[in-house]
Amino acid sequence: MPFTYSIEATRNLATTERCIQDIRNAPVRNRSTQFQLAQQNMLAYTFGEVIPGFASAGINGMNYRDVIGRPVENAVTEGTHFFRDDFRVDSNAKAKVAGDIFEIVSSAVMWNCAARWNSLMVGEGWRSQPRYSRPTLSPSPRRQVAVLNLPRSFDWVSLLVPESQEVIEEFRAGLRKDGLGLPTSTPDLAVVVLPEEFQNDEMWREEIAGLTRPNQILLSGAYQRLQGRVQPGEISLAVAFKRSLRSDRLYQPLYEANVMQLLLEGKLGAPKVEFEVHTLAPEGTNAFVTYEAASLYGLAEGRSAVHRAIRELYVPPTAADLARRFFAFLNERMELVNG
Amino acid sequence: MPFTYSIEATRNLATTERCIQDIRNAPVRNRSTQFQLAQQNMLAYTFGEVIPGFASAGINGMNYRDVIGRPVENAVTEGTHFFRDDFRVDSNAKAKVAGDIFEIVSSAVMWNCAARWNSLMVGEGWRSQPRYSRPTLSPSPRRQVAVLNLPRSFDWVSLLVPESQEVIEEFRAGLRKDGLGLPTSTPDLAVVVLPEEFQNDEMWREEIAGLTRPNQILLSGAYQRLQGRVQPGEISLAVAFKRSLRSDRLYQPLYEANVMQLLLEGKLGAPKVEFEVHTLAPEGTNAFVTYEAASLYGLAEGRSAVHRAIRELYVPPTAADLARRFFAFLNERMELVNG
DNA sequence: GACTCGACCGGTGGACT
DNA sequence: AAGTCGACCGGTGGACT
Numbered sequence: 001m002p003f004t005y006s007i008e009a010t011r012n013l014a015t016t017e018r019c020i021q022d023i024r025n026a027p028v029r030n031r032s033t034q035f036q037l038a039q040q041n042m043l044a045y046t047f048g049e050v051i052p053g054f055a056s057a058g059i060n061g062m063n064y065r066d067v068i069g070r071p072v073e074n075a076v077t078e079g080t081h082f083f084r085d086d087f088r089v090d091s092n093a094k095a096k097v098a099g100d101i102f103e104i105v106s107s108a109v110m111w112n113c114a115a116r117w118n119s120l121m122v123g124e125g126w127r128s129q130p131r132y133s134r135p136t137l138s139p140s141p142r143r144q145v146a147v148l149n150l151p152r153s154f155d156w157v158s159l160l161v162p163e164s165q166e167v168i169e170e171f172r173a174g175l176r177k178d179g180l181g182l183p184t185s186t187p188d189l190a191v192v193v194l195p196e197e198f199q200n201d202e203m204w205r206e207e208i209a210g211l212t213r214p215n216q217i218l219l220s221g222a223y224q225r226l227q228g229r230v231q232p233g234e235i236s237l238a239v240a241f242k243r244s245l246r247s248d249r250l251y252q253p254l255y256e257a258n259v260m261q262l263l264l265e266g267k268l269g270a271p272k273v274e275f276e277v278h279t280l281a282p283e284g285t286n287a288f289v290t291y292e293a294a295s296l297y298g299l300a301e302g303r304s305a306v307h308r309a310i311r312e313l314y315v316p317p318t319a320a321d322l323a324r325r326f327f328a329f330l331n332e333r334m335e336l337v338n339g
Numbered sequence: 340m341p342f343t344y345s346i347e348a349t350r351n352l353a354t355t356e357r358c359i360q361d362i363r364n365a366p367v368r369n370r371s372t373q374f375q376l377a378q379q380n381m382l383a384y385t386f387g388e389v390i391p392g393f394a395s396a397g398i399n400g401m402n403y404r405d406v407i408g409r410p411v412e413n414a415v416t417e418g419t420h421f422f423r424d425d426f427r428v429d430s431n432a433k434a435k436v437a438g439d440i441f442e443i444v445s446s447a448v449m450w451n452c453a454a455r456w457n458s459l460m461v462g463e464g465w466r467s468q469p470r471y472s473r474p475t476l477s478p479s480p481r482r483q484v485a486v487l488n489l490p491r492s493f494d495w496v497s498l499l500v501p502e503s504q505e506v507i508e509e510f511r512a513g514l515r516k517d518g519l520g521l522p523t524s525t526p527d528l529a530v531v532v533l534p535e536e537f538q539n540d541e542m543w544r545e546e547i548a549g550l551t552r553p554n555q556i557l558l559s560g561a562y563q564r565l566q567g568r569v570q571p572g573e574i575s576l577a578v579a580f581k582r583s584l585r586s587d588r589l590y591q592p593l594y595e596a597n598v599m600q601l602l603l604e605g606k607l608g609a610p611k612v613e614f615e616v617h618t619l620a621p622e623g624t625n626a627f628v629t630y631e632a633a634s635l636y637g638l639a640e641g642r643s644a645v646h647r648a649i650r651e652l653y654v655p656p657t658a659a660d661l662a663r664r665f666f667a668f669l670n671e672r673m674e675l676v677n678g
Numbered sequence: 679g680a681c682t683c684g685a686c687c688g689g690t691g692g693a694c695t
Numbered sequence: 696a697a698g699t700c701g702a703c704c705g706g707t708g709g710a711c712t
Contacts, residue, residue, distance in 0.1 A: 306519060
């Protein structure tokens with residue numbers, strides 16, 4: 001499972017493990033797809049033994065856009081090898097898979113950061129390989145975090161403890177009388193304070209070695225363990241991943257951040273909701289301006305401490321930079337949690 | 340310029356007027372595009388003598404999705420005719436053009452509705468072909484409207500009279516001190532009260548016969564005439580056009596509606612801002628739920644008259660339905676304007 | 679005329695039913 | 696297991712510089 005394409009490794013794959021699935025004889029109804037980019041196999045192939053930022057210096061410091069592009073690159077190499085001129089995939093296929101890979105790999109980087117952070121918080125000291133500067137916040141098991149890559153169709157409200165969900169439900173019940181609602185969807189990822197009942201579990205301190213299928217399942221299913229167990233103030237960070245930007249594709253995070261702020265800050269008394277957007281191709285400066293928008297809820301209330309809805313549009317240069325930045329964030333934000 | 344593909348009509352086109360432009364020998368830098376879908380030529384070809392809703396009964400009552408799909412259909416027929424097996428366009432090319440065509444054609448339908456409405460408002464009576472039921476609002480030249488298809492990169496605030504723009508500018512100046520902003524972008528289309536200085540101009544009462552290139556320019560440039568001349572309460576309707584929906588593509592209109600409501604209702608004392616979304620393929624019911632969201636500004640203020648940010652997600656069955664619905668809207672909303 | 683900038687949406691791989 | 700449902704984004708034609 002090499003980061004760099006290997007004809008030997010490819011040859012040893014069972015056909016079901018290959019990155020390219022030939023479905024010309026088993027087409028999906030109402031589609032003309034001939035070859036599928038098997039996203040999970042691609043992740044296992046390219047990142048099966050590699051988590052960027054926690055791998056070799058060469059990968060940790062490599063241009064992150066190139067790192068994220070590698071699975072599709074490898075898959076296309078494989079497809080061309082087996083199918084030559086017959087091989088073709090729609091640009092929309094690459095687009096879908098590249099977007100999911102950016103999200104999943106970045107989540108894995110942050111998962112490993114959280115594991116390392118948590119290990120420090122329970123008093124195990126600061127792991128030294130690869131080297132990141134040691135956070136200065138005084139360790140406490142209560143300051144552990146969980147990194148949750150949230151699935152499609154998720155509703156972030158389901159993370160909250162029942163009492164908080166009830167407050168929101170009552171608020172919505174009032175709206176429904178007028179035919180109104182305030183539906184919530186989700187960021188791609190949430191960082192939450194690790195609930196007390198998990199603070200002795202080792203799994204939250206274990207760095208994964210790569211995105212094998214079992215590890216993919218571990219990370220993508222982690223959110224289920226925390227549903228109904230998070231206090232409003234414990235949603236420490238929300239992240240939206242967008243591999244590239246277009247002016248019309250900026251608004252789901254911007255809107256969802258506004259709703260989160262209205263509900264968490266306004267109705268549940270939580271501190272500032274930190275919501276950020278990660279991208280590898282901002283395509284101009286317009287997005288940075290769009291994301292300077294003040295949080296509408298705070299504005300309307302005429303509060304003194306108005307803030308942006310989106311705290312930052314971040315373009316990670318390398319996986320190591322992403323990790324360093326996340327450690328710095330935790331070092332600052334987790335001070336809010338009583339040690 | 341037939342609505343139905345005609346090999347004779349195609350044969351008579353100059354190459355620059357054709358719907359398919361062969362650019363294999365003049366490629367765009369950094370692109371692999373071989374054939375371009377000449378969007379404006381396509382509109383002139385298929386709709387050069389037809390505005391749906393103001394054409395024959397067959398077209399007015401035809402499934403609007405099929406009407407909107409016709410230009411691409413005709414262009415593909417042309418391309419196949421001239422280039423046979425060489426002809427290919429990316430699905431993203433069709434997607435872009437289909438989206439713009441939905442926007443431009445729907446704007447043209449509404450333009451003609453406005454022309455007919457205005458003609459009634461200045462006392463010329465109600466035109467009878469094709470037949471729509473006569474609005475009941477008492478006519479007044481002050482109740483005329485302008486339909487503005489707004490361009491890419493537009494800022495709806497530029498429509499407002501200088502005094503109102505200044506109010507917004509002052510508000511933003513306060514935000515900028517804290518590193519905040521509240522940038523505005525635009526709906527695809529705005530319906531505004533026709534300013535007094537234009538109420539005798541015939542052009543606002545003239546129905547166009549088709550989307551010839553000059554008429555395309557007339558409609559797409561109309562907004563320039565009204566910039567700086569609209570009172571906050573005179574933005575009667577904002578529309579976003581989305582040929583098809585995806586769950587992630589719902590939020591630009593939802594967010595922009597919220598911002599418009601904060602600024603126009605909250606800061607400038609305008610009545611309820613009516614913002615709607617038109618689509619031909621909602622793809623499930625989720626979008627209808629998303630658009631039940633209450634306007635965040637009203638919520639935060641704890642106002643009594645909270646309303647939805649998006650008034651409706653509308654799926655026009657035919658062009659005649661779109662026209663009828665717009666007449667009904669004008670009949671109701673323009674009552675707010677003193678006759 | 680070459681280049682940059684907006685905003686268009688449909689084809690996709692996987693989760694869930 | 697066949698069908699439905701989420702949310703991914705890159706290639707595009709035109710306006711502008």
